[in-house]
Amino acid sequence: MNVRQGAVHPVEAPPLQTDGAANVLLPRIRMKDLQGMPGTVGGVFLRFSQSLFAVVALSVMVTTTEFASVTAFCYLVAATGLQSMWSLALAIVDIYALLVGRHLQNYRAVSLFSVGDGVTSTLTFAAACASAGITVLIGNDLDACANNHCTQYETAIAMAFLSWFAALPSFLLNFWSLASR
Amino acid sequence: MNVRQGAVHPVEAPPLQTDGAANVLLPRIRMKDLQGMPGTVGGVFLRFSQSLFAVVALSVMVTTTEFASVTAFCYLVAATGLQSMWSLALAIVDIYALLVGRHLQNYRAVSLFSVGDGVTSTLTFAAACASAGITVLIGNDLDACANNHCTQYETAIAMAFLSWFAALPSFLLNFWSLASR
Numbered sequence: 001m002n003v004r005q006g007a008v009h010p011v012e013a014p015p016l017q018t019d020g021a022a023n024v025l026l027p028r029i030r031m032k033d034l035q036g037m038p039g040t041v042g043g044v045f046l047r048f049s050q051s052l053f054a055v056v057a058l059s060v061m062v063t064t065t066e067f068a069s070v071t072a073f074c075y076l077v078a079a080t081g082l083q084s085m086w087s088l089a090l091a092i093v094d095i096y097a098l099l100v101g102r103h104l105q106n107y108r109a110v111s112l113f114s115v116g117d118g119v120t121s122t123l124t125f126a127a128a129c130a131s132a133g134i135t136v137l138i139g140n141d142l143d144a145c146a147n148n149h150c151t152q153y154e155t156a157i158a159m160a161f162l163s164w165f166a167a168l169p170s171f172l173l174n175f176w177s178l179a180s181r
Numbered sequence: 182m183n184v185r186q187g188a189v190h191p192v193e194a195p196p197l198q199t200d201g202a203a204n205v206l207l208p209r210i211r212m213k214d215l216q217g218m219p220g221t222v223g224g225v226f227l228r229f230s231q232s233l234f235a236v237v238a239l240s241v242m243v244t245t246t247e248f249a250s251v252t253a254f255c256y257l258v259a260a261t262g263l264q265s266m267w268s269l270a271l272a273i274v275d276i277y278a279l280l281v282g283r284h285l286q287n288y289r290a291v292s293l294f295s296v297g298d299g300v301t302s303t304l305t306f307a308a309a310c311a312s313a314g315i316t317v318l319i320g321n322d323l324d325a326c327a328n329n330h331c332t333q334y335e336t337a338i339a340m341a342f343l344s345w346f347a348a349l350p351s352f353l354l355n356f357w358s359l360a361s362r
Contacts (some may be wrong), residue, residue: 069322070318070322071314071317071318071321071322072314072317072318125306125307125310126306126310127310129306129307129308129310129311129314130310130311130313130314130317131314132311132314133252133253133310133311133312133313133314133315134314134315134318136252136253136311137251137252137253137315137318140252141250141251141252172356175353175356175357175360176356176360177360178360179356179357179358179359179360179361180360180361
């Protein structure tokens with residue numbers, strides 16, 4: 001567009017050049033910066049919540065010595081590990097974007113964040129549900145909490161659910177901003 | 182762009198007026214009718230798949246006599262029951278919309294479908310994960326499939342996951358069309 005207009009009206013080249021410079025400074029497509037989206041303070045807060053809850057869930061589950069004998073608990077450790085790494089990485093990206101004053105609202109970045117959030121949060125939720133099913137089986141149905149660390153399991157599962165709750169707004173906001181561009 | 186060109190060339194006003202009349206005839210906001218959205222043949226197909234898989238999951242789980250002693254299996258029965266009723270109701274709405282040639286793309290309807298799909302698919306997924314966790318515990322960790330109907334559990338869980346897989350596009354398409362209006 002700029003090139004064509006420049007060819008038709010060569011005298012207008014300097015003001016168009018200024019427009020072009022402004023376009024370089026501002027991103028071509030601007031989505032609304034809702035709090036919680038990438039590159040906002042709310043986004044950093046959500047990312048830190050996700051990774052904090054995931055790390056606590058992982059730590060509490062790992063401290064129970066017999067977690068390795070139950071597949072679902074191993075899966076919970078793996079899923080919360082992945083969630084914490086993903087969230088921490090995106091928290092660092094968000095902080096960098098805030099510090100240098102860049103927007104993270106371009107299509108590719110938001111697509112990547114959206115897919116990553118969808119996958120990690122689904123894995124965390126699935127692991128939390130599977131572990132919760134087993135803990136309810138041990139505690140309510142078999143009444144065998146005396147021989148098991150039910151409290152630790154429950155704490156780890158609750159933290160995993162909180163991590164998922166914090167990841168959900170990130171996913172929905174990214175998906176929303178992807179659709180509404 | 183059109184408005185600016187109209188101001189420069191007032192002779193183009195009549196065609197612009199015709200454009201305005203066409204806008205009155207067409208609804209003000211039209212979402213794209215992608216296959217799988219409410220009121221499309223793809224949407225009916227998705228709804229029937231969801232309810233069929235959910236009903237099969239429910240039936241297979243209910244035929245195991247001891248499902249009532251495990252909380253997660255009862256929850257699976259409840260969640261797939263809800264999913265099948267919701268999907269069947271929306272299938273009927275979709276077929277009605279197709280028969281009378283109405284679009285189901287207004288904001289309120291799509292919001293309702295989106296929230297309903299989100300809630301029912303999350304409940305189905307959670308129930309399937311919890312039941313899968315217990316079945317893996319029985320089969321792999323405790324090696325006690327000889328005393329339990331592992332095959333029936335696995336079939337019911339697989340059907341519940343398939344129901345969730347069929348519900349996911351409905352939710353994502355509704356949410357997408359909600360955001361992109």
